[in-house]
Amino acid sequence: MLIVCPTPIGNLQDATPRQKDALASADIIACEDTRRTGKLLELFGIARKDGTPRLVSYHEHNEAGRTGELLRALDAGQTVVLTSDAGTPTISDPGYRLVREAAAQGHEVVALPGPVAAMVALSGSGLPTNRFFFEGFLPNKTKARKERLEALRALEVTVVLYESPYRVVELLEDVGAVYGEGHEVCAARELTKMHEEYMRGPVAEVCAELAAREIHGEFVVLLAPWRPNEAEEDIDAQIDAKIAELLEE
Ligand code: SAM
Numbered sequence: 001m002l003i004v005c006p007t008p009i010g011n012l013q014d015a016t017p018r019q020k021d022a023l024a025s026a027d028i029i030a031c032e033d034t035r036r037t038g039k040l041l042e043l044f045g046i047a048r049k050d051g052t053p054r055l056v057s058y059h060e061h062n063e064a065g066r067t068g069e070l071l072r073a074l075d076a077g078q079t080v081v082l083t084s085d086a087g088t089p090t091i092s093d094p095g096y097r098l099v100r101e102a103a104a105q106g107h108e109v110v111a112l113p114g115p116v117a118a119m120v121a122l123s124g125s126g127l128p129t130n131r132f133f134f135e136g137f138l139p140n141k142t143k144a145r146k147e148r149l150e151a152l153r154a155l156e157v158t159v160v161l162y163e164s165p166y167r168v169v170e171l172l173e174d175v176g177a178v179y180g181e182g183h184e185v186c187a188a189r190e191l192t193k194m195h196e197e198y199m200r201g202p203v204a205e206v207c208a209e210l211a212a213r214e215i216h217g218e219f220v221v222l223l224a225p226w227r228p229n230e231a232e233e234d235i236d237a238q239i240d241a242k243i244a245e246l247l248e249e
Helices: 017-025 034-043 063-075 096-104 117-125 142-153 168-179 203-211 230-248
Strands: 002-004 028-031 054-057 080-082 109-111 132-137 158-163 184-189 197-202 219-223
Touching: 002 096, 017 080, 028 034, 028 063, 034 054, 054 063, 063 080, 063 096, 080 096, 096 109, 117 132, 117 158, 117 184, 117 197, 117 219, 132 142, 142 168, 158 168, 168 184, 168 203, 168 219, 184 203, 197 203
Parallel strands: 002 080, 002 109, 028 054, 028 080, 132 158
Antiparallel strands: 158 219, 184 197, 184 219
């Protein structure tokens, strides 16, 4: 049996009894970083007897090669648990090939519910959730990133992005260039951790606030749905604000 097992994205209390049972029952745990997952097992009080569960590294660089080995373990009747460093495996993380192959070969696949940073951020963002698009990481280079943002803007739904602290300001600058400086966004940082924070508002303001400080933690960046006449509405709002300012003077 193959069990897809999420792990916490920052708060150990988010691990469910089912997840802990799955990890404890594994013959093999396929994980991104064996040391990190080993530490998690320790924290959960899962003692490893006779070398089981065996931790096997499974990451984007060895995914293709390792899949065969894990399928052979399934063929031999072993329980393989797939985890990632944090959150749900296969979501912007390796694993879908293993799930696909295991299912195709007739093995039972059980996916456990658990944290996904995108879903936590979406539900806390206050942005429309009736329709949304999960994009994950955008390209690193500005030109390709802006092109992709233009395509996402055309969907006219809430867009959910993953970003590292090193590139989040660059990303928000490009969002401002493509969607307009006044476009509403939410930058969700350090979710489920002690310094969890949601920064909501026009992209230029959120970007300026982040640019002015030392940035720590991982980010989910959410973009409100684009409205095709948003640019004109922005100009109207600016004119109204200017008239009000002049009248006050
Ligand atoms: N599989 C994971 C999931 O289910 O969310 C995502 C893995 S992806 C490689 C890592 C990215 O997820 C980070 O760069 C960040 O964008 C986002 N992320 C993960 N944990 C987070 C957290 N606690 N707060 C904010 N973003 C987080």
